[in-house]
Amino acid sequence: MKKTIFVFSALIVALLALFQLSKYSYVSGDISIEVAIAIVAVIFFIIGIYINKKSLREKSAPSQSIDSKKIEELGISKREYEVLVHISEGLSNKEIADKLFVSESTIKTHVSSLLLKLDAKRRTQAIQKAKDFQILAL
CATH class of the missing domain: 1.10.10.10 (Winged helix-like DNA-binding domain superfamily/Winged helix DNA-binding domain)
Structure with a gap:
């Protein structure tokens, strides 16, 4: 449970850092808003795939056989x-x-x-x- 909380906390901190970085890049004119949104979307997509694979792996654990x-x-x-x-x-x-x-x-x-x-x-x-x-x- 503590590991899950730590992982999600780290994920939230990383996403906040990404948002701040994209905001800074947009304000400074280095990238356009579309590129910043695309980067955030791709990262969310990758995280979603990772979480899905992890949850499928946990569900495939061998269940107890019925006696x-x-x-x-x-x-x-x-x-x-x-x-x-x-x-x-x-x-x-x-x-x-x-x-x-x-x-x-x-x-x-x-x-x-x-x-x-x-x-x-x-x-x-x-x-x-x-x-x-x-x-x-x-």
Whole structure:
């Protein structure tokens, strides 16, 4: 976190220095305003490409594999697992029911069953336990 703050702080200082330099160059008549704007635009473009590549590299980190043996061990059915995935996405019972084309009471039944199988009292606790058991992607 400190490294990120330092990098962005250095970036801001460098951009301010660039703006001051371009302002000085424009006032002294060394370059036209179009050239100064073009230089700033190119630098922003290069920084954008760098940040994009860095963020893509971080996203491609290997994700944990889902432990299907643990799912079977807990006795979670395929439909219950689908409901668990939708719960982890933050969907309500009604939204899950609409996505899975079942009634809301069916979803409530699946959620209750999941809570029992995962030994959880709330949906958030069930999601956390599922992540701990590595049956839900992080």
